[in-house]
Amino acid sequence: MTQLQIELDGVDKHYGAYHALKAIDLAIPKGTFVALVGPSGCGKSTLLRTIAGLEKITGGEMRIAGANMTGTPPRKRDLAMVFQSYALYPHKTVRQNLTYSLRLKRMSRAEADRKAEEVARITGLEQLLERYPRELSGGQRQRVAMGRAIVRNPKAFLFDEPLSNLDAALRVQMRAEVRRLHDRLGATSVYVTHDQVEAMTMADHVVVLRAGRIEQQGAPMELYDRPANRFVAGFIGSPATNFVPGRTTADGSAVQLDLPGTPCVPVAGAAPDRPVIAGLRPEHLQPCDPDRPGALQLPIAVVEATGSQSFLVSDTDPALTICLAGRSPVVPGGTLAAEIAPHLVMLFDPDTGAALR
Amino acid sequence: MPALSLPRSFRPGLTLGGLIDGRGFDTLLVMTALGYLAVFSAWPLVYNLIMSLQEVDLFSLASFDRPFVGLGNYRDVLGAPEMPQIFRNTAVFVAASVSLQLAIGFALALFFELRFPGASFLRGLFLAGWIMPPLVVGAIWSWILAGDFGVLNYALKSLGIIDENIFWLSDPARSLWSVIIANIWLGVPFNLILLSVGLAGIPEDLYEAAEMDGATRVQRFFTITLPLMRAQLGAVISLGTIFTLQQFDLFAGLTQGGPSNSSNVMQYWSWQLSFQEYQIGLGSVISVLMIGVVVGLAAIYVRSTRHEQVY
Numbered sequence: 001m002t003q004l005q006i007e008l009d010g011v012d013k014h015y016g017a018y019h020a021l022k023a024i025d026l027a028i029p030k031g032t033f034v035a036l037v038g039p040s041g042c043g044k045s046t047l048l049r050t051i052a053g054l055e056k057i058t059g060g061e062m063r064i065a066g067a068n069m070t071g072t073p074p075r076k077r078d079l080a081m082v083f084q085s086y087a088l089y090p091h092k093t094v095r096q097n098l099t100y101s102l103r104l105k106r107m108s109r110a111e112a113d114r115k116a117e118e119v120a121r122i123t124g125l126e127q128l129l130e131r132y133p134r135e136l137s138g139g140q141r142q143r144v145a146m147g148r149a150i151v152r153n154p155k156a157f158l159f160d161e162p163l164s165n166l167d168a169a170l171r172v173q174m175r176a177e178v179r180r181l182h183d184r185l186g187a188t189s190v191y192v193t194h195d196q197v198e199a200m201t202m203a204d205h206v207v208v209l210r211a212g213r214i215e216q217q218g219a220p221m222e223l224y225d226r227p228a229n230r231f232v233a234g235f236i237g238s239p240a241t242n243f244v245p246g247r248t249t250a251d252g253s254a255v256q257l258d259l260p261g262t263p264c265v266p267v268a269g270a271a272p273d274r275p276v277i278a279g280l281r282p283e284h285l286q287p288c289d290p291d292r293p294g295a296l297q298l299p300i301a302v303v304e305a306t307g308s309q310s311f312l313v314s315d316t317d318p319a320l321t322i323c324l325a326g327r328s329p330v331v332p333g334g335t336l337a338a339e340i341a342p343h344l345v346m347l348f349d350p351d352t353g354a355a356l357r
Numbered sequence: 358m359p360a361l362s363l364p365r366s367f368r369p370g371l372t373l374g375g376l377i378d379g380r381g382f383d384t385l386l387v388m389t390a391l392g393y394l395a396v397f398s399a400w401p402l403v404y405n406l407i408m409s410l411q412e413v414d415l416f417s418l419a420s421f422d423r424p425f426v427g428l429g430n431y432r433d434v435l436g437a438p439e440m441p442q443i444f445r446n447t448a449v450f451v452a453a454s455v456s457l458q459l460a461i462g463f464a465l466a467l468f469f470e471l472r473f474p475g476a477s478f479l480r481g482l483f484l485a486g487w488i489m490p491p492l493v494v495g496a497i498w499s500w501i502l503a504g505d506f507g508v509l510n511y512a513l514k515s516l517g518i519i520d521e522n523i524f525w526l527s528d529p530a531r532s533l534w535s536v537i538i539a540n541i542w543l544g545v546p547f548n549l550i551l552l553s554v555g556l557a558g559i560p561e562d563l564y565e566a567a568e569m570d571g572a573t574r575v576q577r578f579f580t581i582t583l584p585l586m587r588a589q590l591g592a593v594i595s596l597g598t599i600f601t602l603q604q605f606d607l608f609a610g611l612t613q614g615g616p617s618n619s620s621n622v623m624q625y626w627s628w629q630l631s632f633q634e635y636q637i638g639l640g641s642v643i644s645v646l647m648i649g650v651v652v653g654l655a656a657i658y659v660r661s662t663r664h665e666q667v668y
Binding site for chain 2: 052054073074075079080081083085087088089090091100101104105148152
């Protein structure tokens with residue numbers, strides 16, 4: 001059995017009357033990379049800060065390596081945090097930033113220096129050890145923030161949107177680098193991001209939060225393939241899932257979509273004759289012969305071509321996005337016939353948003 | 358290289374357009390500032406320096422044609438029998454005032470940084486001392502410190518700390534400290550406000566990072582707060598010293614330098630020489646010496662603000 005490094009049992013956090021975290025259950029095995037993802041204000045940063053001990057929980061229990069942490073101050077939790085702003089000590093050189101925590105633990109200067117140099121080699125900071133943070137670029141500062149966490153060899157790493165201040169190209173590069181470091185160190189990481197692509201590409205386990213509640217957690221592809229509700233289906237995947245209201249047929253083999261021409265799209269294993277919201281991922285809609293049964297006839301209003309992919313937006317209500325590999329077969333003003341495989345149609349309850357299959 | 362042909366309004370010169378948009382306006386602003394400095398700062402300083410080398414009394418005050426005495430005035434001042442005591446008083450006055458203002462001001466700034474309900478309102482109340490004219494402050498403190506009916510003696514007696522009235526202002530051993538107490542009260546708000554601004558400028562996440570790194574509250578103060586406050590502390594100490602060297606009203610309001618120079622300081626002595634004894638040359642000598650000290654402190658101040666941290 002894998003050892004659990006961080007466990008949360010029904011953790012609640014109130015700020016006065018505001019209920020920021022609602023009964024959070026989370027078990028993080030040792031060596032796992034967990035991403036906390038959700039829109040702004042969903043409580044993901046609060047949850048991370050709660051694990052760090054920077055926020056006190058108001059209910060439930062939290063354990064690190066089996067020990068109850070409820071009353072333990074952050075400095076005794078043995079967790080390292082990488083802040084969004086990096087929070088480097090501006091009056092200390094890179095070397096002093098790296099050795100600060102070690103020197104606080106009364107490690108000898110020589111030993112601390114040796115560790116700092118080792119970490120500098122891993123993170124590529126060797127040439128920058130005597131520089132001050134203000135003399136570093138954004139990417140270099142980010143590395144120092146990571147190095148400062150690594151040098152402590154903590155029980156777990158906590159990342160608070162660490163890549164959001166980098167430009168797009170560097171972000172993609174650092175994404176892979178962070179994950180590689182995690183694997184190399186055999187670390188346990190909790191990573192907060194609002195970017196679902198980051199969460200999907202980096203994490204073993206993704207936790208989707210909304211309004212202080214966990215909507216769903218699981219492996220990235222599980223969340224993509226079997227979202228528990230409409231919110232997760234809309235949040236995971238890019239471009240976002242199309243949602244179309246409709247009604248299942250009497251035998252439950254198809255959905256009558258509320259679109260022009262009321263197409264009847266075959267689905268697999270649906271409850272008969274009930275209102276539904278169908279979720280159609282843009283990349284699952286594919287061009288087909290217009291005469292095929294169940295084909296959607298979509299007037300196209302916008303074509304966005306990136307070369308490798310084309311995004312088509314239909315002139316319907318609601319507008320549908322279709323994502324095609326390569327070039328678009330139609331121009332704006334034309335009509336695209338598209339179909340979707342029955343097992344890829346997601347169905348949700350119109351009232352609760354819960355997945356129906 | 359051929360000159361770019363600029364539109365008329367961008368061309369430097371004294372045309373109206375140039376004055377409003379172009380370099381003419383910049384020149385006007387610089388000349389205004391320089392002119393002000395020359396007339397109201399540089400000239401008085403130079404004039405004061407010249408007077409310190411002349412024999413100046415009431416009769417020769419109006420004319421610039423006065424006998425030069427070389428460094429005679431300097432010899433007179435530095436050799437005066439009261440000089441060692443007044444110099445010592447000044448050193449004690451400055452050192453005690455600045456260090457205690459700083460300690461109390463910093464402690465209060467840290468206290469108000471805890472952001473309890475009403476913190477900013479209470480901090481605002483501390484500015485009250487700043488609004489009052491120092492001469493009025495001196496008058497009020499002279500009542501507080503009065504030997505026979507003063508409220509300080511009353512309070513100390515009620516608390517059982519003293520048995521007999523202390524004559525704060527007329528006891529030579531205490532008179533200087535009476536002025537120091539009043540001056541500390543006067544200077545704390547300045548220290549509090551400036552240091553509060555500095556503390557507020559330190560990002561919260563630095564403290565959180567240090568906390569995660571294992572620093573206790575005390576360690577965070579010494580490894581984060583104090584080094585990041587270096588610029589503000591330098592500014593407060595140098596400005597505080599300058600203000601303390603300027604402090605005149607409290608001496609006028611409390612002790613007039615007495616009894617028998619026991620609470621006299623350089624700045625008050627300079628005034629006494631110039632405007633009570635009309636030995637204006639001697640008074641100027643003290644001014645010149647003090648200007649030297651203040652210029653040195655101002656240099657430290659400028660240096661410390663130049664090194665302000667960028668986050």
